[in-house]
Amino acid sequence: MSETPDLECRDISKSFDDFKAVNDVSFSVPQGTFFSILGPSGCGKTTLLRMIAGFQEPSSGDLLIKGKSVLDVPPNKRPVSMVFQHLALFPMMNIGANVGFGLRQRGVNKTDITKQVERVLERVGLGGVAERPVSSLSGGQKQRVAIARCMVLEPDVLLLDEPLGALDLKLREHMKIELKQLQSEFNTTFVYITHDQSEALVMSDQIAVMNQGVFEQVGTAKELYYEPDTAFVAGFVGEANRFTAKVKGSAGGSVEMVTSDGQTLHGLDARRSLSVGDSVDIFVRPEAVRLSRNQADVAAMGNTGQGKVANILFNGANSQLILRDQTTGAELNVALPQTGEFRDLARDDVIHFGWEQQQTRVYLADGEQTDV
Known part of the structure; x- marks a missing residue:
């Protein structure tokens, strides 16, 4: 019997008046997979991610996490966390307070918060910095704090909304490797959206190429590059x-x-x-x-x-x-x-x-x- 996927979308659609941003998309993501949704601006990938997070309701279809529908579950009750493109760290809080914010919202006691925050900061390579201000961090360190803030909540699925988009080229190249290593370290399912094919090809176990609200092809980086199913995939993935x-x-x-x-x-x-x-x-x-x-x-x-x-x-x-x-x-x-x-x-x-x-x-x- 096959293992229940961490995330499953069944015929998900989202319409805005007469415009169909996401059109009957179906896919599943096994536990521990780095799954990327790759496509140009306006293809529907952000809308799809926001529906998974619960920030938008689908017009039709179903969303399941660990085999259970979450359509009627509000965002703060879903077993997912989200890393935004601009990270949304709180500048008035130190690093530890940022990482522990979600735990405080859940009512976890202060002693346990301190232990869990230190544990997750160690795992992202930032042990011993909990008392430092966020402003003292480099761009790459801020990325790791944002991930730590999500991972301390132990989500079933981590959603990442183009988190490397604001970084300079050299740091972006470095963070691609770090993100993949962190995903392997936590063995958590990552769903990552990007318009940058290099990010998707380097980091992902599976990639969905999205165009005009639909998935053109889902496969490994090598499958998309060497065996593209459509002209769009052949032209969008890699140089040609x-x-x-x-x-x-x-x-x-x-x-x-x-x-x-x-x-x-x-x-x-x-x-x-x-x-x-x-x-x-x-x-x-x-x-x-x-x-x-x-x-x-x-x-x-x-x-x-x-x-x-x-x-x-x-x-x-x-x-x-x-x-x-x-x-x-x-x-x-x-x-x-x-x-x-x-x-x-x-x-x-x-x-x-x-x-x-x-x-x-x-x-x-x-x-x-x-x-x-």
């Missing part, structure tokens, strides 16, 4: 070169397509679902493209060309080239290999490129995927 094209021919599972600027591309149509004349969207990851100064090195690949370096975007290990196809003029974003082979590559240099058919992800233009 995108082409629009029409199917020119198909034989033996291989499909030939011609882009809007006249480039011929090849992909695999494993389901044999494409027909000549179909409009398709094509996605190719920058790291899938191989570079070579010798045409023979890429000649056997399914898609080849010659491009002039239009720009070099240096970003250490994540450096990229912008190539302009010598035949069509189309631009191609290519990950720059870190072998040192192309270290002396300069703007206006001409180089050969290619990628295999199986690296070409193809979707019917109406959004239906072909399995490539």
Whole structure:
């Protein structure tokens, strides 16, 4: 018999007049899972999180925590805690008072509050600082205090509303690792919303990609990146070169397509679902493209060309080239290999490129995927 999930949403919808912000969303989150909801601004993720917290009522559907519906349970009685984007720490209280605030609201005696606050501060790496003012903390330490304030209440589910959004880039990168470590330490179910794909990919056990009120796909980071179900997921998760094209021919599972600027591309149509004349969207990851100064090195690949370096975007290990196809003029974003082979590559240099058919992800233009 399967274990009851910590959180389950069944056909949850939320409408504001004629606008449906969340549209029949269903999912479940097993105990101890780091579950992220990833999507652009306005996709409905914050509305969904607020319904789980109890700050908004669903228009329809059901919400269950540990197998029990919480629709009629007020926010302060639900076994959830929430970390807000701006943390909402009380500046007039010291660290210990902030962390113990919820316990005081519950009527826990002072001695027990002191013990529980010290215990949870130790677990988040802030032992011995309970008497210090909140203003003395760095941004990352404030994040840990906000989490400690929630975790001292021992919630079944911790909700996190884009908590890293206000941090600078370097601290945000550090806190991604810390948050994942804290979640593992407490073994508490985290439900995390973000528009930042890097946050979701690095930290999550499962990710739901949300768009226009619905989940486009739920899966692991690798599943979303390497096997996107829809064109939206392929374009939103990770970097990708995108082409629009029409199917020119198909034989033996291989499909030939011609882009809007006249480039011929090849992909695999494993389901044999494409027909000549179909409009398709094509996605190719920058790291899938191989570079070579010798045409023979890429000649056997399914898609080849010659491009002039239009720009070099240096970003250490994540450096990229912008190539302009010598035949069509189309631009191609290519990950720059870190072998040192192309270290002396300069703007206006001409180089050969290619990628295999199986690296070409193809979707019917109406959004239906072909399995490539």
